[in-house]
Amino acid sequence: QKEVEQDPGPLSVPEGAIVSLNCTYSNSAFQYFMWYRQYSRKGPELLMYTYSSGNKEDGRFTAQVDKSSKYISLFIRDSQPSDSATYLCAMKIESNYQLIWGAGTKLIIKP
Amino acid sequence: DVKVTQSSRYLVKRTGEKVFLECVQDMDHENMFWYRQDPGLGLRLIYFSYDVKMKEKGDIPEGYSVSREKKERFSLILESASTNQTSMYLCASSFLGLGQSGGYGYTFGSGTRLTVV
Numbered sequence: 001q002k003e004v005e006q007d008p009g010p011l012s013v014p015e016g017a018i019v020s021l022n023c024t025y026s027n028s029a030f031q032y033f034m035w036y037r038q039y040s041r042k043g044p045e046l047l048m049y050t051y052s053s054g055n056k057e058d059g060r061f062t063a064q065v066d067k068s069s070k071y072i073s074l075f076i077r078d079s080q081p082s083d084s085a086t087y088l089c090a091m092k093i094e095s096n097y098q099l100i101w102g103a104g105t106k107l108i109i110k111p
Numbered sequence: 112d113v114k115v116t117q118s119s120r121y122l123v124k125r126t127g128e129k130v131f132l133e134c135v136q137d138m139d140h141e142n143m144f145w146y147r148q149d150p151g152l153g154l155r156l157i158y159f160s161y162d163v164k165m166k167e168k169g170d171i172p173e174g175y176s177v178s179r180e181k182k183e184r185f186s187l188i189l190e191s192a193s194t195n196q197t198s199m200y201l202c203a204s205s206f207l208g209l210g211q212s213g214g215y216g217y218t219f220g221s222g223t224r225l226t227v228v
Binding site: 098 | 115161
C-alpha cells in the first residue's frame, strides 16, 4: 500500500463547476500538506499548503485537512478551462524535508 | 524571478551512452532533488542532496549517480542509458528548514524529457 493514495482520473467537469480533489494517507505523523499544480510539459508549482488540520482558503481554492480520517481535499470554485492541469498532493512529517507524493489527478475543465 | 533551470527540455540518446542532466537554482536553497515522472507512477525520487558534496539515495537510485560540487548546481548522471530510463526528469530545490518558517514548497524546473533509443 502506498503512503499516499490519489485517484489519477481524468476528472472532467464543465466550466463553472465546483471541483473536489482528494488524497488519503496512512502515516499519522504527516503534519504538512501541500497541493501542487502541473501544467502539461511543465514542472509542478506549489498551489496551497496547510499545517496540521483545518481549512485554508486562497481565492477560488480551498484546502482541507482531516487528520482523524487521514484525508485531504482541494476544492476549486467557479472552475475555469485554465484550471485544467494535473494536481498532485504532497505531505511531510515535522522532522523531515522530503515530501511524499500522490500520483496526481488529471483535471479537465470543459468550456 | 527565482527559478530552477534544467539545461535541456528534450534529449534523445542511444542505449549505452553516458548522459548528463544539469540543474541550476538561483535561490540559495540547501536541498536539491532529482525525480523522474512516469504516467501512472507519479514522482519518484532518484537522489537528493542537502549540502555541497552530500548526496542521499532516493527510492530508485539504480542506474543513476549525482554530483553536487557547488551549492547552486546538481547534476544527474545516467552511467549507461537504457530504454527503461526514458522518462520526464524533474529537478527541484528547497530550503533546508522546510516548514512554517522555511517555506513549504519545492521549486521545480520545467523538466527534461529524455528518450533513450
